[in-house]
Amino acid sequence: MKLKDESKRTAIVSKTIDIVFDKGFAGVKMAELARMVGVSPSTLYVYYKNKEDLIVSIATTLIKNVSSNSNNEVKEELPFKLKLKAVWLYWLHFSINHSKEMSFLQQVKQSPYYSLVPSEIKDEKAQMANSLLDLGKKEGLIKNVDNEILSAVIGSIMSETCKMILSQKLKLNKSDNDMMFSMLWDAIKS
Amino acid sequence: MKLKDESKRTAIVSKTIDIVFDKGFAGVKMAELARMVGVSPSTLYVYYKNKEDLIVSIATTLIKNVSSNSNNEVKEELPFKLKLKAVWLYWLHFSINHSKEMSFLQQVKQSPYYSLVPSEIKDEKAQMANSLLDLGKKEGLIKNVDNEILSAVIGSIMSETCKMILSQKLKLNKSDNDMMFSMLWDAIKS
Amino acid sequence: MKLKDESKRTAIVSKTIDIVFDKGFAGVKMAELARMVGVSPSTLYVYYKNKEDLIVSIATTLIKNVSSNSNNEVKEELPFKLKLKAVWLYWLHFSINHSKEMSFLQQVKQSPYYSLVPSEIKDEKAQMANSLLDLGKKEGLIKNVDNEILSAVIGSIMSETCKMILSQKLKLNKSDNDMMFSMLWDAIKS
Amino acid sequence: MKLKDESKRTAIVSKTIDIVFDKGFAGVKMAELARMVGVSPSTLYVYYKNKEDLIVSIATTLIKNVSSNSNNEVKEELPFKLKLKAVWLYWLHFSINHSKEMSFLQQVKQSPYYSLVPSEIKDEKAQMANSLLDLGKKEGLIKNVDNEILSAVIGSIMSETCKMILSQKLKLNKSDNDMMFSMLWDAIKS
DNA sequence: CATGAATGAGCGTTCATTCAT
DNA sequence: TATGAATGAACGCTCATTCAT
Secondary structure, three states: OOOOOHHHHHHHHHHHHHHHHHHOHHHOOHHHHHHHHOOOHHHHHHHOOOHHHHHHHHHHHHHHHHHHHHHHHOOOOOOHHHHHHHHHHHHHHHHHHOHHHHHHHHHHHOOHHHHHOOHHHHHHHHHHHHHHHHHHHHOOOEOOOOHHHHHHHHHHHHHHHHHHHHOOOOOOOHHHHHHHHHHHHHHHEO | OOOOHHHHHHHHHHHHHHHHHHHOHHHOOHHHHHHHHOOOHHHHHHHOOOHHHHHHHHHHHHHHHHHHHHHHHOOOOOOHHHHHHHHHHHHHHHHHHOHHHHHHHHHHHOOHHHHHOOHHHHHHHHHHHHHHHHHHHHOOOEOOOOHHHHHHHHHHHHHHHHHHHHOOOOOOOHHHHHHHHHHHHHHHEO | OOOOOHHHHHHHHHHHHHHHHHHOHHHOOHHHHHHHHOOOHHHHHHHOOOHHHHHHHHHHHHHHHHHHHHHHHOOOOOOHHHHHHHHHHHHHHHHHHOHHHHHHHHHHHOOHHHHHOOHHHHHHHHHHHHHHHHHHHHOOOEOOOOHHHHHHHHHHHHHHHHHHHHOOOOOOOHHHHHHHHHHHHHHHEO | OHHHHHHHHHHHHHHHHHHHHHHOHHHOOHHHHHHHHOOOHHHHHHHOOOHHHHHHHHHHHHHHHHHHHHHHHOOOOOOHHHHHHHHHHHHHHHHHHOHHHHHHHHHHHOOHHHHHOOHHHHHHHHHHHHHHHHHHHHOOOEOOOOHHHHHHHHHHHHHHHHHHHHOOOOOOOHHHHHHHHHHHHHHHEO
């Protein structure tokens, strides 16, 4: 009996993310993916029910990992602004270091696949953001605006920052980080 | 009923934008588009060389129109902040009223089609933004940050605002507009 | 503009019936069918939505034709037994002369495809049989048994007769016909 | 060990018959069958060379069982008509009680698999029928018609009777049985 | 004997594009 | 110009069977 090779699954995930980064979901051809992984096309269907399942499963796993990873970043002892900045920096570095995965997630979010990601998974990140923003509001430091709106603004500025770092219009150094964070902070502070 | 040539082209453009809004580029099937327009599939190829040409042509036209339309909005006599707010409001209304076209452009921008749009076209909007931002910097009102970065931040906040208005998390009234503009202004002001 | 060639549809129907006769529905491979007809596989989809539609459409057409053809066979002036024999003989000849079509229909009837044939089509033959059988009952000539049962018995004997003629265990001559019809008549007569 | 094996084989046979009853031969997917039996797909190939062998083996076994079972039913002391009726009733009950197996056999008979069933097996039933029919002919009670034809007629009426009982258009009671048997008897009696 | 991962060959279907009129 | 039939080149997916343990 052949044992299921978990590294094969990893390879499939990795190559899929690469392809999506390069050519989007439509660019993922099962046959080509299989060739890149070094297996037969039908082998892909041993690991995933179909193309949709492949993409949604990867997205779900990524979201789970991303959510769990950032849970530990909020140091309790810091003042709110520094706490926010720590989270911001963590996310920035994470996004830069996992830019393909992040690109994958971003593309999923604006595709019909996203509706197939279990909703309890989707909520995790929002809940984390909520608790942090609520803290800032309680201390009277940030605008009394709906969390969803604050999150959207923060997320969009972060996303643009990433894009510019990746296209080398910004650097991942203290001065650029400070500059971008100050724009973010000014936007949401009371 | 037979349509005249230019109105036929207009119909093709309109239906294409509708489909892209609903299902993305992959959702544009030439045969289905033809059926919706009321012509034969081959007729589409009388007006456009192929599907790529169809999409890139529409994108190019849209960008041209959008750029030219917003040229007239900057009233010289206003102080900078109000001038900026006027532009912001103009864009917000424009984007809401042309949400399908804007969605089309946004999708083009993160697709391989964008690289096929003539670069002189792409620049127009940037140049307009530049002149306005330079004005604000000269008056010492906004942060001394690269225009491209400022534009990105402004654009992303505006894009999120539009999304939230369209999903009815925000309304297109004075209080919501003021709130969002204040976040924008705070982000970029000195 | 190329004109749709109705003879192409006929060729598709004919070859499909041939294949079903030889190898059953599972033996109908769209690519092979196309090759036999002399067109591209995708051309088949110009004429039929998919394989299911191909088979159900053919079945529907066949049933329609069969029903309408046999309508004219009942000569009013004949006594009932001869009337029935005339119908029997008509059907026997028709079935022998269209044995592949009949085989197609028989296979459809015991396949899931049959449930997709419009039910108003299916009923036609039953109604014809009913009116004839009711006549025989009114004259007291045949057993007072539910028409559905009588039809089943008659149909099954006819079907076996056809099979045996085709396998040359019976001949299509007067003596064999009379023999088989006498078994049929004895089975149902009062 | 041997016991375990045979019960596994029995389970495979049973599930196969179930699937064929529900969805026909094309509905038998080796992987799904294995799952239903509770073994691995490759285990099926320990018991049967391939799918064809699986189906043909089952058919062969079924035919053997069916033939041997009905051997004992002809009570010598009965007059011919009652003897025939006893056989008829035995078969009717047997067919109803083993409707899935009978459906399997019927489907095999009109499939290419049937040609792979050893012909000596196929003949058994015919030989039994022959001896009974010869008896009836010797007594001058039934038509002097080729046994193969008589068998076909008898078999087809029985098959229709079973179908109608299973679809509850007939009941398995004395009156319905008598009615159907009288049609059968009238068809073949001198 | 038993397994379950792996696969090759093939299937039905889609669709941008071209052909022939 | 306008057509709609026709198509080639994929594509996603299935499944009986084999491999390796």
